[in-house]
Amino acid sequence: DQQVKQNSPSLSVQEGRISILNCDYTNSMFDYFLWYKKYPAEGPTFLISISSIKDKNEDGRFTVFLNKSAKHLSLHIVPSQPGDSAVYFCAAKNGGSTLGRLYFGRGTQLTVWP
Amino acid sequence: DAGVTQSPTHLIKTRGQHVTLRCSPISGHKSVSWYQQVLGQGPQFIFQYYEKEERGRGNFPDRFSARQFPNYSSELNVNALLLGDSALYLCASSSSESWSYLNEQFFGPGTRLTVL
Numbered sequence: 001d002q003q004v005k006q007n008s009p010s011l012s013v014q015e016g017r018i019s020i021l022n023c024d025y026t027n028s029m030f031d032y033f034l035w036y037k038k039y040p041a042e043g044p045t046f047l048i049s050i051s052s053i054k055d056k057n058e059d060g061r062f063t064v065f066l067n068k069s070a071k072h073l074s075l076h077i078v079p080s081q082p083g084d085s086a087v088y089f090c091a092a093k094n095g096g097s098t099l100g101r102l103y104f105g106r107g108t109q110l111t112v113w114p
Numbered sequence: 115d116a117g118v119t120q121s122p123t124h125l126i127k128t129r130g131q132h133v134t135l136r137c138s139p140i141s142g143h144k145s146v147s148w149y150q151q152v153l154g155q156g157p158q159f160i161f162q163y164y165e166k167e168e169r170g171r172g173n174f175p176d177r178f179s180a181r182q183f184p185n186y187s188s189e190l191n192v193n194a195l196l197l198g199d200s201a202l203y204l205c206a207s208s209s210s211e212s213w214s215y216l217n218e219q220f221f222g223p224g225t226r227l228t229v230l
Binding site for chain 1: 118145147149154155156157158159162169170172202204207208216220221222223224
């Protein structure tokens with residue numbers, strides 16, 4: 001059962017424009033959400049995170065929005081750059097568990113073209 | 115400082131064989147987790163080890179086992195390999211057992227296992 005869903009396998013955006021990557025989750029116990037970026041032949045790299053007590057977190061060009069009632073989060077990249085082209089994974093952690101286990105979505109391939 | 119390291123980088127095995135994958139966490143990190151990423155899917159949790167003890171296990175068969183050594187490095191063992199075990203195996207380390215946004219999980223580059 002996929003508890004974290006990324007329904008768009010790919011997204012193509014022109015350089016300078018905004019990229020919006022979406023993620024939905026089903027488990028109400030998730031209290032912490034992360035976005036990872038992954039290049040080919042490398043492991044996922046942490047990008048940005050948000051706690052369930054917030055609805056927005058910003059770090060430079062990256063902003064994550066959380067809508068708890070809709071169980072939805074999104075990652076905004078503004079402005080998009082060709083170097084942002086990678087697979088982006090949404091992940092969540094269960095606040096009811098003492099484990100560090102992450103639940104991942106299937107990823108969205110972002111392509112930023114000049 | 116070195117990040118999480120994994121060996122080997124690539125591995126080719128045949129069905130029925132056994133494989134051992136290795137992971138060295140970031141210096142000072144005591145928690146190691148293993149994930150399996152099948153092509154087209156997100157990483158799936160296999161195990162978490164903390165202070166040399168198994169703290170959690172995902173929905174994987176008993177053919178999968180792991181251990182953590184006194185220096186906090188870890189091995190993932192898979193017996194009786196199946197074609198479906200072909201995947202990228204990722205190791206992640208963190209400084210505490212139940213990490214929070216104060217202590218992130220850092221991933222290694224992974225080991226690409228191909229089962230023929």
